[in-house]
Amino acid sequence: MKVRIWAFVAVFSLLLMMAAEIVFSVRGESLSWDEGDHIFAGYMSLKTHDYGLNPEHPPMVKMVAALPLMPLGLRVPPLLGRWYKTECYLDGRELIYRNGPSDGGRYSANTIIFRARMFVMPFVLLLALLTFLVGSEMFGTAAGLAAMTLVAFEPSLLAHGPFVTTDATVTCMLLASIYGLYRWVKAPSLPRLLTVGLACGLALAAKHSAILLLPMILVLLAGELVGRWVLLRRSTTGAALWRRCGLHAVKLFGGVAAISILAVLILWAFYGFRYAARPAGLHLDSDMEGAAHGLKPFIAQGVLLFAHHRLLPESYLFGLCDVINVGNWSPTFILGKVFTHGVWYYFPVVLAIKLTLGMMGLLLVAAAAFFPGRFPPTRELFFLIVPAAIYLTTAIASPLNIGIRHILPVLPFLILLAAGGACALARSSKRWLYVVAALVTVHCLSSLMAYPNYLAYANEAWGGPSQTHRFLTDSNVDWGQQLIAVKSYVDQHNIHECWFAYFVAPFILPSDYGIPCRLLPTADTGGMEIDVPPVVHGPVFISYSDLYGYEFGSERLNPYQDFIARQPDAVIQDGVAVFNGDYSIPMARAIKYVSDAWRLRQNKDLPGALQNAETAVRIDPEFINAQRALGRVLQDQGRNAEAAIHYNQALAIARTMEPSAQEEPVNWISQRLAEISKSTAQKK
Secondary structure, X not given: OHHHHHHHHHHHXXXXXXXXXXXXXXXXXXXXXXXXXXXXXXXXXXXXXXXXXXXXXXXXXXXXXHHHHHHHOOOOOOOOOOOHHHHHHHHHHHHHHOOOHHHOOOOOHHHHHHHHHHHXXXXXXXXXXXXXXXXXXXXXXXXXXXXXXXXXXXXXXXXXXXXXXXXXHHHHHHHHHHHHHHHHHHOOOHHHHHHHHHHHXXXXXXXXXXXXXXXXXXXXXXXXXXXXXXHHOOXXXXXXXXHHHHHHHHHHHHHHHHHHHHHHHHHHHHOXXXXXXXXXXXXXXXXXXXXXXXXXXXXXXXXXXXXXXXXOOHHHHHHHHHHHHHXXXXXXXXXXXXXXXXXXXXXXXXXXXXXXXXXXXXXXXXXXXXXXXXXXOOHHHHHHHHHHHHHXXXXXXXXXXXXXXXXXXXXHHHHHHHHHHHHHHHHHOHHHHHHHHHHHHHHHHHHHHHOOOHHHOOOHHHOOHHHHHHOOOHHHOXXXXXXXXXXXXXXXXXXXXXXXXXXXXXXXXXXXXXXXXXXXXXXXXXXXXXXXXXXXXXXXXXXXXHHOOHHHOOHHHOOXXXXXXXOOOXXXXXXXXXXXXXXXXXXXXXXXXXXXXXXXHHOOOHHHHHHHHHHHHHHOOOOHHHHHHHHHHHHHOOOHHHHHHHHHHHHHHHOOOOHHHHHHHHHHHHHHHHHHHHHHHHHO
């Protein structure tokens, strides 16, 4: 009884501590990249049953986050029929930042954001509780408490747990699904079977990656069959062996069928049991054939088959296509290098950087327990290793490499393995007990030292959070969450004029937080007219995701490449570098003229396009896009010899780009030069 009481007290204390860590850290963080999109989509899903504003993610998390906003009577911006991502991101900004007192409303952006975050935070707390339950049932109470402690101080879970995104929730639901399956195969019953179906359905409604539950479950049940076969062979042979194994297989895979049906019904429930993504009169930007374009043939055929027979909601299938396609063009930044595609070693390196040294030490200790035979292979190990291996292998094979959040579901399984193995060794020897206790302490201290900036966490071997930007970017470091801190810095230093290259503009603007900076162009501000003078008078703020320019796909396309070699005068929240002084940023200045040149060319205004392209080349002759634009406009005017000069200059620049970045510009320029050669030959 004493053990149970102390376990209860420890669990409650850990939950309280974890909630406090999250609440106090997240209050100092501005809206991150995806949150406005999710909040608006969830609000409209509840209010108008429109599931097509953010189809790239299932609706559960978005709807939960929007629940506390429904009674507030918020002013909703009108839909303008824009591309669905533009529509939802920009309308999300309007919903959040235009309902405050200065706009005639009652609720500040910080109030709206905090309410939404607090409604999704329970999922990560439930995850912590689940690790205790799983660890206790599989390896004993001590292992359960150890696992829960590791979760309560895991920087990546603390960072992403409160955000209105899908990653922490699917992590919780995937663990719940596998744990429910484990309990069902141990002691089959109808309530346990229904619990598995419920957890799987909630996982599917949280994020598309939950479809990996199907191969996980099939492999786990196949392992159960093999285990049953080995066990029965000791006492049964011949036809009786086959009959008993066959009956067991029917029971197991009949259960899979029931789980699948229940899970799909729950998914349909979140879409109101309606196939159409949007209410009457509104449609998605593309039909399913268009959405499936670019997918591998067998995947596209499967999606279209499901769509034709309406086996899954339209929005879910459309979003699945979008998620897969996004990875085909997303660049990667890893270990200080930019790639135009994914790299296989991205997620292993991310784990090496983002896991605490204490956690990695515990994994090594667990390996020492499991592999030499001190802890024989069991169902428990199988149920922890298989889901983690399938999820991580799939992520490694995917070209989408933008953050540890995409493998967040792997962490609870690693933590449970570490806790189970470490506790097994600790029980065998006091010496191992001291080692395990020291490693858990190192894990907790490293996490506490990173408070409150958990998002940028890197372990001490990589220099800590202040150095993460040298190796990783995007949601590993800088996800748009620093604007509150930037506002404080601006106020403290009495800054009234400044420049800002910010990762999430135009979907979230510095001006939304009262920051008096003018924007500098980034890969995401292409639709904005941004005039950059010949000399920019600082301070200049550059978010680390923009400083390294990974979204441009090449160092040669990064306007801020020269700043990397400069020592910033300050760094805000481990994600925004501050440079005082006066700077010439020619490529940033030329971007506007290149954009205008292409726009005017499309509008058949060749003289205007030529003027802008010439201006861009004059400002920065080493900007490959300026040379390409000028060459194209000259070619349109029939001035092929002059066009060829600029194409060849662009080609020379392209040859200096990273190998992965050369293919597109080299092919494009080569095609233009071939057109000129053909035209010249025809004239002769």
